[in-house]
Amino acid sequence: MAIIDDYTSDAIVDDDTLAPSAFMAMADQIQANMKRKWVFNRYNAVNALGTKPTLGTAGTNTKIGTISFQDGAVPVETFQPEKVPDDFKEDGDIKLSIFLYSGTTNNDAVFSYSVIGVAEGESVDPAPAYVDNVITLPASANTLKVASYTISAAVHGLSRGDLLYFTLKRIGTDALDTLAAAVLVMSCEIEYSVGEND
DSSP states (O other): OEEEEEETTTTOOOTTTHHHHHHHHHHHHHHHHHHHEESSSTTOOOOOOOOOOOEEOSSSSEEEEEEEOSSSSBBBBEBBBOOOOTTTTTSSSSEEEEEESSSSOSSSSEEEEEEEOOOOOOOOOOOOEEEEEEEOOSSTTTOEEEEEEEOHHHHOOTTTTTEEEEHHHHHTSSTOOOOOOOEEEEEEEEEEBSSSSO
């Protein structure tokens, strides 16, 4: 029987035991790899602040649920808030991925997102705090683009039990928005870690 100090590199056979440090390292790795996600798409969209995006389907071979963010305006989409679960890792980063495409090629669209947590006793109508991003569409039309952003715990400020309010808008009137066509958003996903805080 041997005491395993490094479970990632040491050979392990029957009756070996893990040293406490190796067990804790294994537990940390398992916890770090425990990810869950919230999905925001046309099915939980509740519309809207300012100009309303349009809901629809697109595709010849398949039908894809989309939210269409037109050019030359500032369409805003809001979503039914999600509850932050009791095992949410409050001091962990979250990752936002926006799945989108356009029928027009490789120009830029300016999108903003807002992630706000509302705790018990706070207003259920929070003012969004937007972060602007320029997204360059692919060189081929109708091609999937995944724009991903890491949001630190210090920025998202989410706590267990909060309602998470997610808002997405396109600033189609911005000079940096050079795509003279609609952008179709298929879904937005926010991936988060579960576990205790560090």
